[in-house]
Amino acid sequence: MIRKESFAGRATRITFLTVWLVITVFPLYWITITSFKAPGDIFTFPLAYWPKDFSFENYKGLFSKAQFGDYLTNSLLVAAVAGTVATAISVLSAYVLARFEFRSKTSLLMAALVTQMIPSFIALGPLYTMMTQLKLVDNRLGLILVYIAVCIPFSTVMLRGFFENVPDALEEAAMIDGCSRFGALFRVLLPVMKPGIVAAFIFNFVNCWNELFLSVTLMNSDANKTIPTALNGFISSFNIDWGSMSAAAVLTIVPTMVLFAFASRHIVQGLTSGAVKG
């Protein structure tokens, strides 16, 4: 860190970092380029690294041939509602876990960690049976409820880390000034925590937006499918229509990338704080 960097060292560093950046970005570039080629141009030699003329035909096809508008609405609705509710619930549980000592605390944290270790597929069968009995199969509300539950453990752990970074003195001062504990949490603590809460929400939203296996299990009818489930349907047929597929992939990736760009610093902080503290 303090050592002066030699010219060779600097050159190696810049080369390496640049190469990795190119490798990271290239798949995204390639799928985007593919999506803007006219359907016939995708399968012609030599491969074009820049489309001769930009065509929006693949995108138009998504909305006319497939019900992509429906999938988009479903995904947006499910991810937004589940992400919001899960974040709100996690704020409460994370607050208690960060600020209070009580006997069952360690076991509760362990219970949250265990959900991350066990393969979720073991729960798919019984979950389907249970949701059928509750008449929540092929129902967006059903999927939302399940997603809320899936998001809670990790976002609780993440938010707990953010709470612990805020000094106790802040609430204590508010409570001395006559705030109730509840008032102190909502009027003083949450405004300070805003970036962390936004990061947790974005993390939850993106996870719900991307989720595949639960949605494949629980949603049957075309009108209720989320985007990943629909994409999975595109594969099932033997010949993949790479034109539609690439356009759909771009439309799926872009919103999450924009959201992540907003919050990447705080998400990184949330991911790392737990592990580095040990």
Place this chain on the structure above:
Amino acid sequence: MSLSTSKQAGRPTRRGARPAPLKTTDPRSRKPVFTIRRSLGIAGFMAPAALFVAVFIYYPMISGSQMAFRNWNLNDLTDTSWVGFKNFQTIFSDPVFYTVLDNTLIWVVASLVPQLVIGFAIALWLRRRFRFRGLYQALIFFPWAISGFLIGILFRWMFNSEFGVVNDLLSKVGLIDEPIPWLAEPKTAMVAVIIANVWYGVTFFAIMILAALQSIPDELYEAAELDGAGKVRTLFQVTIPYIRATLALTVLLRVIWIFNFPDIIFGMTGGGPSNETHIVTTWMITITQQGDYGKASALGLIVVALLLVFSVFYLMATREKKGARS
């Protein structure tokens, strides 16, 4: 507490013989005072989270575990009686299971090692401040915004044997004469899915290791430089020992995640050609889709057992070294 009582009892304190191991009270920890109001408050704040996780995660997980010991097939639910370990026997006598185990081992090790090495290198190089560091970090972070399934699809397209860009680039550079049918051959298919996973996983290591590196005090490096330690020696004798705990934990987390991460393979090959890229969890999905929930659950329990045994041994191994150092 116990420290003060022993003093009051007038017992001789052996402070000279042993550095007092008892910590004085941590200012952050609050002494539990049991009042009904406080307990109700805690319970009330925890209740929504606990309820959701109990109903939609724990209940299905536990009831899924008992399916492992039942004859539970969606195609024929007339007889769902207890069958003991029959589902486990079916798995252990299935030759596919052993292919799948081999594949899982290759998948985990061959993905993890490059992720760790490249991630470590990136973290070391990112430690030095430069103008676009923040932007760079945000850019290499972006694979994390994409679902594993979509990553599988992206790479499936790039590894396409006829119109894939990988073959095109390789032949342009002159490394190959004719296109490689990547996803149609067992060996190359495995290489391809692992490349996709490395692409995805490097960032996580880079971020975790960078955070750990930034916690190393500068004085340590100054001391090492004064002692005349070279770059390589500093790396192995200052940097790595200091961040060992984080490294060990990150590797453990990644092993568990990669083991339980069927998404990329599912999107890229679906386990094909002829089961050759199936890992335990993708195989489990296939079995679930066939409706044999009993067998799938048994396989799930085997996964849990394997990971648990691994975690215990791993934690023991990494902890022992730590004890020896101090």
